[in-house]
Amino acid sequence: MPILPLPHPSNRRERHSIELRERLFRAALDLFAKQGFAETTVEDITNAADLGKGTFFNYFPSKDHILLAFAEMQLGKLRLAIDEARRTSVPMPQFMRSLAALMTQEPVRNPDIIRVLLQAFLSNSQVREAMLDLQARVLAFHAEMIQLGQGRGEIRDDLPAAEIALVFRQTIFGTLLIWSLYGDSSLQARMDSAFEIIWSGLSPRTPRNLSSSDAVTPVFR
Amino acid sequence: MPILPLPHPSNRRERHSIELRERLFRAALDLFAKQGFAETTVEDITNAADLGKGTFFNYFPSKDHILLAFAEMQLGKLRLAIDEARRTSVPMPQFMRSLAALMTQEPVRNPDIIRVLLQAFLSNSQVREAMLDLQARVLAFHAEMIQLGQGRGEIRDDLPAAEIALVFRQTIFGTLLIWSLYGDSSLQARMDSAFEIIWSGLSPRTPRNLSSSDAVTPVFR
Numbered sequence: 001m002p003i004l005p006l007p008h009p010s011n012r013r014e015r016h017s018i019e020l021r022e023r024l025f026r027a028a029l030d031l032f033a034k035q036g037f038a039e040t041t042v043e044d045i046t047n048a049a050d051l052g053k054g055t056f057f058n059y060f061p062s063k064d065h066i067l068l069a070f071a072e073m074q075l076g077k078l079r080l081a082i083d084e085a086r087r088t089s090v091p092m093p094q095f096m097r098s099l100a101a102l103m104t105q106e107p108v109r110n111p112d113i114i115r116v117l118l119q120a121f122l123s124n125s126q127v128r129e130a131m132l133d134l135q136a137r138v139l140a141f142h143a144e145m146i147q148l149g150q151g152r153g154e155i156r157d158d159l160p161a162a163e164i165a166l167v168f169r170q171t172i173f174g175t176l177l178i179w180s181l182y183g184d185s186s187l188q189a190r191m192d193s194a195f196e197i198i199w200s201g202l203s204p205r206t207p208r209n210l211s212s213s214d215a216v217t218p219v220f221r
Numbered sequence: 222m223p224i225l226p227l228p229h230p231s232n233r234r235e236r237h238s239i240e241l242r243e244r245l246f247r248a249a250l251d252l253f254a255k256q257g258f259a260e261t262t263v264e265d266i267t268n269a270a271d272l273g274k275g276t277f278f279n280y281f282p283s284k285d286h287i288l289l290a291f292a293e294m295q296l297g298k299l300r301l302a303i304d305e306a307r308r309t310s311v312p313m314p315q316f317m318r319s320l321a322a323l324m325t326q327e328p329v330r331n332p333d334i335i336r337v338l339l340q341a342f343l344s345n346s347q348v349r350e351a352m353l354d355l356q357a358r359v360l361a362f363h364a365e366m367i368q369l370g371q372g373r374g375e376i377r378d379d380l381p382a383a384e385i386a387l388v389f390r391q392t393i394f395g396t397l398l399i400w401s402l403y404g405d406s407s408l409q410a411r412m413d414s415a416f417e418i419i420w421s422g423l424s425p426r427t428p429r430n431l432s433s434s435d436a437v438t439p440v441f442r
Contacts, residue, residue, distance in 0.1 A: 023419060041385070049234070115343045118339070118398070119340055119342055119343045119344065121402065122336045122339055122340045122343070122398075122401070122402070123340065128402065132400075132402060132403070135402075145430040147389060156421075159414070159417070159418075163414050164418070166312055166399075166411065166414060167411075167414050167415045167418050168323070169395075169399065170392065170395035170396045170398070170399045170411065170415060171391065171392055171395055171415075172395070173395045173398050173399055174390075174391035174393070174394045174395020174396065174398065175390055175391045175395065176389070177339070177343075177391065177394050177395065177398055178387075178391045178394055179350075181342065181343070181349065181353060181356075182353070190387065190388075190391065193380070193384050193388050194388045194391060194392075196380070196422075197380075197385070197388050197422040197423060198418060198419070199422070200377075200421070200422035200423075200424075201417075201419055201420070201421035201422025202418060202421075203421075
């Protein structure tokens with residue numbers, strides 16, 4: 001199953017093209033994880049993918065674009081999730097918990113890849129500018145989901161959705177960062193702990209089952 | 222005022238030694254922030270500090286040790302805070318909020334330095350191993366404070382202090398990471414938002430002012 005979100009292929013040539021792009025993408029991520037981003041050349045990638053060097057540039061303008069494709073892949077999953085969130089009646093906190101599990105499937109579950117990605121993000125390269133653009137879109141999607149939950153009375157609405165989305169994303173990145181330093185199998189447990197605390201903190205301030213009066217003073221500040 | 226936590230100098234020679242170490246440390250951080258860690262040589266640092274190259278190695282075994290000194294500096298602040306926390310009657314959530322402000326004073330407030338530090342952290346260098354050691358001690362301090370707050374009934378005690386400390390640290394690092402990418406003046410506001418949500422999520426599950434019965438069903442899960 002392709003991991004890059006791409007339009008549904010209509011013919012054999014398109015399917016072939018998608019397969020090649022996917023093969024280059026996977027080979028590149030493997031090499032980045034094994035030997036580092038800076039240390040990997042385009043030729044290393046095409047060799048590993050058993051393709052000619054020129055082929056690479058038919059699919060990616062530069063090595064940097066592999067990292068952007070990774071971020072686009074995550075964004076594609078989020079986009080699908082938003083549509084799902086609108087259709088489902090699953091409470092938003094629960095929905096976003098399963099979303100986190102979906103977003104941290106392979107190849108995100110590889111700490112070496114996360115470290116390479118974060119390093120590229122932190123370095124002063126062009127990657128960073130493009131990544132920040134993508135991040136703005138990720139943030140907008142998160143805010144949309146939070147707002148949906150607020151409208152349904154499932155998430156506190158005394159804080160703006162955009163502010164909650166910021167904290168939410170920072171929590172996810174902080175969890176990925178610290179976990180990637182250890183590189184053990186604790187990612188899911190770390191995410192669960194973080195979500196447990198974050199979602200407790202995001203419960204509506206005047207829960208309906210606490211009191212029949214909406215004027216009840218919020219206990220948790 | 223020296224920013225490196227060092228024993229109180231007893232004589233002029235020691236004071237001089239501390240001043241030189243401090244001068245090298247500040248010059249190094251400035252250069253890392255301006256031109257990057259890898260791009261800065263020991264000679265660049267001693268030139269900027271107006272000292273002979275050999276002087277550097279009287280104070281730091283290697284360039285890496287500047288980064289470790291940075292982490293030690295933060296650890297030193299935390300160590301003092303723990304003693305303060307034991308003496309004070311300020312509620313722990315409030316105490317840890319002001320601690321965050323203290324921990325993010327200069328030179329932490331420089332996004333370039335934070336990015337350099339996180340990059341070194343993520344790279345596969347010896348810095349990383351030493352940093353993880355320091356992190357274990359940071360984590361132990363956090364857990365100690367959380368436990369103190371739990372004992373006083375100020376922090377929920379249905380989760381182990383060590384687990385809460387993990388989430389707490391991940392939140393701080395996530396906030397630093399994302400903020401450092403933008404490098405704007407939003408650090409304090411981002412920390413405040415994160416703390417507002419985290420501390421709501423860490424309120425005792427059966428607050429004493431909610432009901433006279435300890436058997437009340439927790440509302441926020």
